[in-house]
Amino acid sequence: MSDQIRITLPDGSVREYPNGVTSLEIALSISEGLARNVLAAKVNGTVQDATRPITTDAAVTLLTWNDTEGKATFWHSSAHLLAEALEELYPGIQFGIGPPIEKGFYYDVDLNGQHFSQEDFKKVEDKMLELARQKQEFIRQPISKAEAVAYFEKKGDPYKLDLLERLEDGTISFYTQGNFTDLCRGPHIPHTGFIKAVKLMNVAGAYWRGDEKNKMLTRVYAVTFPKQKELDDYLHLLEEAKKRDHRKLGKELELFAFSEKVGAGLPLWLPKGTMLRERLENFLRKAQVRAGYQQVVTPHIGSKQLYVTSGHWEKYGEDSFKPILTPEAGEEFLLKPMNCPHHCEIYKTKPRSYRDLPLRLAEFGTVYRYEQSGELHGLTRVRGFTQDDAHIFCRPDQVKEEFIKVIDLVLYVFKSLGFDDYSAQISLRDPENRQKYIGSDELWEKAESAIIEASAERGLRTVTELGEAAFYGPKLDFMVRDALGRKWQLGTIQVDYNLPERFELEYTGSDNQKYRPVMIHRAPFGSMERFIAILIENSGGNFPLWLSPDQIAVLPISEKYEDYSNEVFLTLQESDIRGYVDHRDEKIGRKIRDSELNKVPFMLILGEKEQAEGLVSVRRKGEGDIGSMTIAEFVAFFQNEIKPVAKAV
Numbered sequence: 001m002s003d004q005i006r007i008t009l010p011d012g013s014v015r016e017y018p019n020g021v022t023s024l025e026i027a028l029s030i031s032e033g034l035a036r037n038v039l040a041a042k043v044n045g046t047v048q049d050a051t052r053p054i055t056t057d058a059a060v061t062l063l064t065w066n067d068t069e070g071k072a073t074f075w076h077s078s079a080h081l082l083a084e085a086l087e088e089l090y091p092g093i094q095f096g097i098g099p100p101i102e103k104g105f106y107y108d109v110d111l112n113g114q115h116f117s118q119e120d121f122k123k124v125e126d127k128m129l130e131l132a133r134q135k136q137e138f139i140r141q142p143i144s145k146a147e148a149v150a151y152f153e154k155k156g157d158p159y160k161l162d163l164l165e166r167l168e169d170g171t172i173s174f175y176t177q178g179n180f181t182d183l184c185r186g187p188h189i190p191h192t193g194f195i196k197a198v199k200l201m202n203v204a205g206a207y208w209r210g211d212e213k214n215k216m217l218t219r220v221y222a223v224t225f226p227k228q229k230e231l232d233d234y235l236h237l238l239e240e241a242k243k244r245d246h247r248k249l250g251k252e253l254e255l256f257a258f259s260e261k262v263g264a265g266l267p268l269w270l271p272k273g274t275m276l277r278e279r280l281e282n283f284l285r286k287a288q289v290r291a292g293y294q295q296v297v298t299p300h301i302g303s304k305q306l307y308v309t310s311g312h313w314e315k316y317g318e319d320s321f322k323p324i325l326t327p328e329a330g331e332e333f334l335l336k337p338m339n340c341p342h343h344c345e346i347y348k349t350k351p352r353s354y355r356d357l358p359l360r361l362a363e364f365g366t367v368y369r370y371e372q373s374g375e376l377h378g379l380t381r382v383r384g385f386t387q388d389d390a391h392i393f394c395r396p397d398q399v400k401e402e403f404i405k406v407i408d409l410v411l412y413v414f415k416s417l418g419f420d421d422y423s424a425q426i427s428l429r430d431p432e433n434r435q436k437y438i439g440s441d442e443l444w445e446k447a448e449s450a451i452i453e454a455s456a457e458r459g460l461r462t463v464t465e466l467g468e469a470a471f472y473g474p475k476l477d478f479m480v481r482d483a484l485g486r487k488w489q490l491g492t493i494q495v496d497y498n499l500p501e502r503f504e505l506e507y508t509g510s511d512n513q514k515y516r517p518v519m520i521h522r523a524p525f526g527s528m529e530r531f532i533a534i535l536i537e538n539s540g541g542n543f544p545l546w547l548s549p550d551q552i553a554v555l556p557i558s559e560k561y562e563d564y565s566n567e568v569f570l571t572l573q574e575s576d577i578r579g580y581v582d583h584r585d586e587k588i589g590r591k592i593r594d595s596e597l598n599k600v601p602f603m604l605i606l607g608e609k610e611q612a613e614g615l616v617s618v619r620r621k622g623e624g625d626i627g628s629m630t631i632a633e634f635v636a637f638f639q640n641e642i643k644p645v646a647k648a649v
């Protein structure tokens with residue numbers, strides 16, 4: 001064993017340390033500030049305790065709160081702290097598992113009949129903070145299986161014994177902090193003092209090992225942070241997300257509804273929601289016309305044979321809506337799960353030559369997929385939805401150019417709707433496993449480099465994932481971050497070699513030979529339903545003026561100004577400004593308040609003075625009075641306010 005080992009840091013620099021150095025000591029040799037923030041370390045690809053000695057040359061990444069793995073280690077260690085606090089407060093309880101989750105962690109416990117509810121949260125939080133302040137170290141101890149079993153038999157913890165049964169001797173370790181010892185493979189943060197803010201979030205039932213034949217345990221959810229401010233910010237974000245929940249706002253703003261009688265997961269678009277949706281559709285339709293798409297319409301059902309040919313029947317038939325039968329024996333139709341097969345049949349309506357390509361067919365096509373009822377969620381998971389679908393049929397040498405055009409279209413959509421923070425994922429073949437993909441090597445290489453080059457030319461921030469491509473082609477997915485920092489997947493561009501093969505699509509080349517076109521599926525919004533849900537949550541219902549269902553509310557001070565109000569409203573309608581007149585017999589203050597609640601961008605107050613002088617008094621939502629103007633002046637002002645949507649592609 002050599003006395004010195006070589007440690008390679010992420011920046012590529014190599015430093016020598018005595019054999020047995022810990023990651024924490026390495027951090028300290030760099031700076032004290034760094035050492036104060038190190039939660040764990042990745043050593044030759046494995047995350048481990050920062051306090052663990054390193055005994056070989058190694059690549060070391062120090063993990064802090066800013067790293068996903070650092071957070072996971074922090075939260076998992078916090079689960080031990082929660083268990084320690086619970087054991088002090090509820091002696092005799094037994095423990096299941098305590099993993100980190102996306103935001104925070106939980107511990108499953110068997111309270112053995114002791115009462116525990118929301119009212120007890122504060123008590124547990126205080127106990128956790130008290131223990132955290134003691135800066136208890138997490139001490140690792142490798143242990144034999146027999147000793148581990150003896151420990152938990154003595155303690156009387158059947159769940160840990162159950163876990164131990166499945167572990168191999170020689171791989172088992174205990175971790176102890178303060179008076180609490182847990183069976184755990186780690187890693188953990190150096191000591192509990194890093195945990196500065198604690199919040200219990202929820203308590204729920206959970207079967208041991210997720211099996212309903214087992215006992216129901218109590219799952220305690222919590223979240224912790226290294227700073228109180230981070231907890232405050234997080235709780236604020238949760239509040240904000242609740243306020244922006246599209247299911248809540250959709251109801252309040254009368255955009256959409258669900259009816260049990262119509263069926264779960266089948267949204268009903270109300271007049272205001274329909275207005276919003278049509279605006280969006282028209283916006284994209286216009287952009288698509290400019291980009292050379294042709295609009296088509298296809299039916300909501302198709303013969304079962306169509307989907308046998310496409311392969312959808314084999315893949316999804318069993319788990320989706322069952323075939324529709326007709327009086328004709330043996331005749332079967334399916335609700336359309338995808339628009340692509342229909343578009344392939346449109347392609348085949350006449351012979352195509354290389355000069356006809358690319359052919360870009362677009363459709364706002366409604367499709368139906370059977371989602372499990374537990375999976376349904378507002379507009380984001382539904383059983384019937386409308387895709388802003390299009391299929392591009394092109395020659396292999398056109399793939400890159402078409403990708404660039406679609407990327408431009410997607411970015412135009414994002415910019416117009418205020419999604420400024422986006423990135424993309426390029427999904428390629430698994431190079432180790434090429435036989436599982438359809439299409440020749442040459443085609444794949446061409447398409448993959450087309451996607452990579454197109455993304456680079458458009459300056460996209462991308463990550464590349466090998467093995468994430470569909471068996472029928474590589475793809476590009478867009479992710480956006482919304483106003484609350486949440487990530488949503490939007491817009492996919494997918495190359496497809498499969499359907500042209502299955503539908504035997506052809507074009508005649510310049511050499512008079514027959515060739516297969518490449519098919520590209522793309523949907524910038526994904527679906528109207530899901531996109532509008534994201535739009536609602538991102539904007540909190542404060543849509544851009546051009547999308548607002550009601551852009552103005554005309555508010556007469558009393559019924560004396562009814563006629564003048566109608567006259568103003570008609571003039572505005574002629575200028576394509578939408579809204580309503582509030583004819584109710586209510587005080588003007590109430591009318592203003594209601595317009596604000598309905599998030600109407602502009603209110604026009606009409607009374608004695610306005611009528612006499614042919615004026616409107618304008619209020620802007622959230623801002624108040626912005627002055628009086630003539631109707632013509634308001635129209636000009638309004639048109640200036642509808643910011644030109646981002647520069648057209």
Ligand SMILES: [Zn+2]
Nearest residue numbers: 076184185186
């Ligand atoms: Zn642990």
Ligand SMILES: [Zn+2]
Nearest residue numbers: 339340391521
């Ligand atoms: Zn498609």
